Amino acid sequence: MNFTTRQVEIIEASKYLIGKKGIQNLTIKNLAKKMSFSEPAIYRHFKDKTEILKALLLFHREIIKSEIIKILDSEKPSLVKIQEIFKFKFKHIEKNPAFVMIIFSETSFQYCSVLSSIVSKIMEQRSKKIIDLLKEGQKNNEIRNDVEAEQLATIIMGGIRKTILSWKLEGFKSDLNLEGEKLWITIQKLIKK
Amino acid sequence: MNFTTRQVEIIEASKYLIGKKGIQNLTIKNLAKKMSFSEPAIYRHFKDKTEILKALLLFHREIIKSEIIKILDSEKPSLVKIQEIFKFKFKHIEKNPAFVMIIFSETSFQYCSVLSSIVSKIMEQRSKKIIDLLKEGQKNNEIRNDVEAEQLATIIMGGIRKTILSWKLEGFKSDLNLEGEKLWITIQKLIKK
DNA sequence: AAAAAGTTAGTAAACACTAACTATATTTGA
DNA sequence: TCAAATATAGTTAGTGTTTACTAACTTTTT
Numbered sequence: 096m097n098f099t100t101r102q103v104e105i106i107e108a109s110k111y112l113i114g115k116k117g118i119q120n121l122t123i124k125n126l127a128k129k130m131s132f133s134e135p136a137i138y139r140h141f142k143d144k145t146e147i148l149k150a151l152l153l154f155h156r157e158i159i160k161s162e163i164i165k166i167l168d169s170e171k172p173s174l175v176k177i178q179e180i181f182k183f184k185f186k187h188i189e190k191n192p193a194f195v196m197i198i199f200s201e202t203s204f205q206y207c208s209v210l211s212s213i214v215s216k217i218m219e220q221r222s223k224k225i226i227d228l229l230k231e232g233q234k235n236n237e238i239r240n241d242v243e244a245e246q247l248a249t250i251i252m253g254g255i256r257k258t259i260l261s262w263k264l265e266g267f268k269s270d271l272n273l274e275g276e277k278l279w280i281t282i283q284k285l286i287k288k
Numbered sequence: 289m290n291f292t293t294r295q296v297e298i299i300e301a302s303k304y305l306i307g308k309k310g311i312q313n314l315t316i317k318n319l320a321k322k323m324s325f326s327e328p329a330i331y332r333h334f335k336d337k338t339e340i341l342k343a344l345l346l347f348h349r350e351i352i353k354s355e356i357i358k359i360l361d362s363e364k365p366s367l368v369k370i371q372e373i374f375k376f377k378f379k380h381i382e383k384n385p386a387f388v389m390i391i392f393s394e395t396s397f398q399y400c401s402v403l404s405s406i407v408s409k410i411m412e413q414r415s416k417k418i419i420d421l422l423k424e425g426q427k428n429n430e431i432r433n434d435v436e437a438e439q440l441a442t443i444i445m446g447g448i449r450k451t452i453l454s455w456k457l458e459g460f461k462s463d464l465n466l467e468g469e470k471l472w473i474t475i476q477k478l479i480k481k
Numbered sequence: 482a483a484a485a486a487g488t489t490a491g492t493a494a495a496c497a498c499t500a501a502c503t504a505t506a507t508t509t510g511a
Numbered sequence: 512t513c514a515a516a517t518a519t520a521g522t523t524a525g526t527g528t529t530t531a532c533t534a535a536c537t538t539t540t541t
Contacts, residue, residue, distance in 0.1 A: 173425030232366030253446030275378035
């Protein structure tokens with residue numbers, strides 16, 4: 096976990112490349128160009144490409160971790176701590192667009208604008224439908240209206256995505272439908288009047 | 289949008305390949321092998337690889353769309369409609385794992401188990417910290433305790449991810465921090481006692 | 482003197498895709 | 512009606528490009 100200055104430079108260059116055009120923009124060729132030296136020189140500092148990505152992830156995990164520990168160790172109410180973590184996450188992402196590219200797969204289509212615009216359009220249409228439904232529900236006094244329908248939709252769709260993602264990362268082992276039902280029970284309690 | 293039987297067969301084979309090992313497993317070579325014919329034969333049915341992915345997305349969008357319209361057109365309360373869309377999404381994903389691979393980027397690392405396990409570990413640790421905080425808040429009577437902390441964490445982290453993703457898909461135009469604040473106001477209202 | 486960090490030139494593999502040919506249906510016209 | 516013409520769907524063999532990575536040599540720093 097101790098990196099040389101050159102290694103940190105390479106990590107930063109990798110971050111730049113990924114942030115610009117996504118994971119598939121991180122090639123040894125591009126990296127060498129960005130570092131203004133030849134391709135084989137990269138291999139004097141990292142065994143292979145995987146090690147670079149590994150370093151990138153671990154290097155930043157440490158930064159984020161220390162920031163979160165600072166928040167957790169303070170003497171504030173839990174809700175305030177959560178809020179501060181919340182704020183930190185958004186600030187960090189804005190400063191490090193590379194992580195958006197790493198975290199979101201639509202990046203896979205980044206190289207192909209036709210496909211990425213299809214995905215983005217589909218998502219937008221889905222959002223719109225959910226928002227309309229929520230507004231309807233607010234009108235009919237089924238759903239609380241002290242909160243914006245747009246934000247509720249974000250929470251609902253985000254919750255679904257997060258549940259599916261966890262299921263995937265755990266190797267598809269848990270019962271997805273059961274997890275979905277548990278999530279729904281909570282969402283229902285939170286949003287209904 | 290009218291596909292020949294062979295085209296549908298190729299779409300299904302593509303879905304199978306992506307579902308098994310992610311987007312990067314969809315190569316013409318693998319597709320030809322799965323179809324048990326030669327690589328150039330693929331090009332008799334699709335102009336290029338992008339067209340195959342495009343067809344895959346559009347083909348399934350129609351299926352999902354018609355299902356959602358059925359739900360929307362029924363005479364039920366909005367909350368029930370939302371619940372039904374909710375259930376349908378989870379059922380559909382479970383039946384079509386290819387879409388999980390397409391939708392989530394961690395897929396980008398799928399080929400490299402070292403990296404994907406790092407990402408998954410980082411996410412798990414983050415979840416755990418948020419859940420602990422929420423439980424603490426529930427104990428201290430800051431946060432409502434008629435809902436499980438795990439589900440609240442899912443909603444919070446999911447909401448964050450969804451907000452960031454929308455920001456990305458819109459081309460990083462909106463003010464991310466502002467969106468984050470709006471989301472927080474809603475989440476706070478929903479979870480505090 | 483030797484270790485560290487760079488160079489040029491190149492390899493092998495994977496990739497999407499093509500040219501040119503062949504077998505098999507389908508359509509057409511006397 | 513049935514052979515010739517044509518369209519469809521497959522084949523083998525190969526191209527050019529991009530990829531991560533290496534061998535062997537040189538320069539720079541310690």
